[in-house]
Amino acid sequence: MRVLITGMGGELGTRVANLLEADESVTEILGMDLFPPRRRIFRSEFHRVEPTDRRKAVHLVRDFDPEVIVHLGVFEPHSRTSPSEARRGTAASAVSVLGAAAQCPSLRSIVVRSGIEVYGRSRGAPTRPDESVPIAPTSPFGESLAHVEQVAVEAGEVADVPVTALRFAPIVGPSIPSPLGRYLRLPAVFVDPVSELPFSLLHQEGACQAMVAAIGAGYDGPLNVVGPGAVTATQAVLMGRRIPIPVIGPGWLAAGALAELQGAPLPPHSRELLVRGCTADGSEARSVLGIDPRSTHDVVAQLYRWEIVDHPAPTGQVAPR
Amino acid sequence: MSTDLLRRGVPGAQALSQVQRRARGAYDIDEWGLDPELVALANPVLGLRWDIEVRGADQLPAVGGAVLVFNRRFGISEPWVLARGIRQATGRFVRTVGVPDVAPVGPFLRRFGGVLDRTDEIAGLLRAGQLVGLPMSRDLRSRERVGHLEVERLEAALETGAPVVPVALVGRELGRSWTIVVGEPVPPVIDGGPLAAAELAETTHAAAQILLDESLPTGWWF
Numbered sequence: 001m002r003v004l005i006t007g008m009g010g011e012l013g014t015r016v017a018n019l020l021e022a023d024e025s026v027t028e029i030l031g032m033d034l035f036p037p038r039r040r041i042f043r044s045e046f047h048r049v050e051p052t053d054r055r056k057a058v059h060l061v062r063d064f065d066p067e068v069i070v071h072l073g074v075f076e077p078h079s080r081t082s083p084s085e086a087r088r089g090t091a092a093s094a095v096s097v098l099g100a101a102a103q104c105p106s107l108r109s110i111v112v113r114s115g116i117e118v119y120g121r122s123r124g125a126p127t128r129p130d131e132s133v134p135i136a137p138t139s140p141f142g143e144s145l146a147h148v149e150q151v152a153v154e155a156g157e158v159a160d161v162p163v164t165a166l167r168f169a170p171i172v173g174p175s176i177p178s179p180l181g182r183y184l185r186l187p188a189v190f191v192d193p194v195s196e197l198p199f200s201l202l203h204q205e206g207a208c209q210a211m212v213a214a215i216g217a218g219y220d221g222p223l224n225v226v227g228p229g230a231v232t233a234t235q236a237v238l239m240g241r242r243i244p245i246p247v248i249g250p251g252w253l254a255a256g257a258l259a260e261l262q263g264a265p266l267p268p269h270s271r272e273l274l275v276r277g278c279t280a281d282g283s284e285a286r287s288v289l290g291i292d293p294r295s296t297h298d299v300v301a302q303l304y305r306w307e308i309v310d311h312p313a314p315t316g317q318v319a320p321r
Numbered sequence: 322m323s324t325d326l327l328r329r330g331v332p333g334a335q336a337l338s339q340v341q342r343r344a345r346g347a348y349d350i351d352e353w354g355l356d357p358e359l360v361a362l363a364n365p366v367l368g369l370r371w372d373i374e375v376r377g378a379d380q381l382p383a384v385g386g387a388v389l390v391f392n393r394r395f396g397i398s399e400p401w402v403l404a405r406g407i408r409q410a411t412g413r414f415v416r417t418v419g420v421p422d423v424a425p426v427g428p429f430l431r432r433f434g435g436v437l438d439r440t441d442e443i444a445g446l447l448r449a450g451q452l453v454g455l456p457m458s459r460d461l462r463s464r465e466r467v468g469h470l471e472v473e474r475l476e477a478a479l480e481t482g483a484p485v486v487p488v489a490l491v492g493r494e495l496g497r498s499w500t501i502v503v504g505e506p507v508p509p510v511i512d513g514g515p516l517a518a519a520e521l522a523e524t525t526h527a528a529a530q531i532l533l534d535e536s537l538p539t540g541w542w543f
Contacts, residue, residue, distance in 0.1 A: 123422050123423070124437065124439070126439055126441050126442050126445070127352065127353050127354070127437060127442060127445075128352045128442075128445050129441065130445060130448075194428065195424030195425055195427075195428050196428065197354055197428055198350050198354055200352065229351075229352070230352045231346075231350065232350060234346075235348070236346065237346070238343075238344060238346030239345065239346035239347070240346075277354075279352040281448070281449075283448070297349075
């Protein structure tokens, strides 16, 4: 099986590549991304491609003629790129790669990364939507993800192959760049205790396991992948022994600016999550993919356990003990 | 220190322990916002406000979802009375439908089990095995008549196969004594089809009215 992984330079992409490299039924893996892989890859081939370089992306996809496309080329605002770059990169990558893939004769299935931000959190929106709830994003990141899903569905229709859209809860883990993770780890964290609603998280390893399971499942439709349980922002901050600073309404403008000064800018979808909550019913994905993601409580607990940072000794020196 | 106090049976040690746990964030909250520990903390205060007798609690399933259709007059006390009464009788939480999605009222009521008035929200709760309290419309003129039941909301019960149980609440808005009478589950609609929800609503409405008629005291002062 030939697998094309977009976004291989990200934490998820590299890990998915490593997992697929261990699978003997996967004969060839081709990866592409703006950034180089985060860890060593063994038998995958990587190409550095700018998301806006459509000609190069289309050429690579057509030449490789993949059987499965794993589209992880989604850029979260303030994760590693600015919000405008993230929006442009996500849209361009989806259109060029999935558009080219639709014309590949060997294509059998498409798996795309999406997020539960596509459901939106407008007033009166369902608290814990399942996959049957129509999407109505209320943040720029949610709109970007909805666009990716739409492009993938169109490509799937053209190629007549199943499209699995994995709607991940916000992904947090020990090494994944996440604006929410950065924000919650500040020494003092702004929260809205009078209006906050619970949110669910997903560990990065759970997201990778779901991606790999989806390749084999060939499911056609969206699946919510969510860590069981939920926490509120205040609860998470207390679990991390941080100082919660109450803020309401327009106070969030100042709170956002102060967080940005401390190196943890808060994109709209993360702020929405802290105030309006963000969760979804993940039972269908657990049943279809046979996965068992870590609970949201565990994910939060692990978020605050990265207290020790290993500083490798410079070459030729021995680390002090 | 609080563990030591708890072991020695010092008065107030349990409350102190709960407060300490909350300060560490070591408590559970579900996806809809219910905070069971907060409900337990508020229990003594709620006990001062309402004295509730529950009849027929054995009609409720011990596990799994069910829709409890209940009457209300002003609708202020009834959701609290139903939730507290059923919790006392069965140990299960009731998720009452009808919370406004406006802060700070909405999030506050969600901590005590309130949920939004949406069919997909009710279906999600039933799939998760929760008891859902579905109020009929208010009837301010008479306490002897149950209100209108919204048909669309019962589609969630049909979709998930959860039983629908009529419940009569008898009491005064400003009074302390309330009685909850739980009726027999309404037989499920076998045929399905577009009329299924309407027929289920009609049967449930009639069953709730009979239950209320039988439960209301006959004294002239009531």
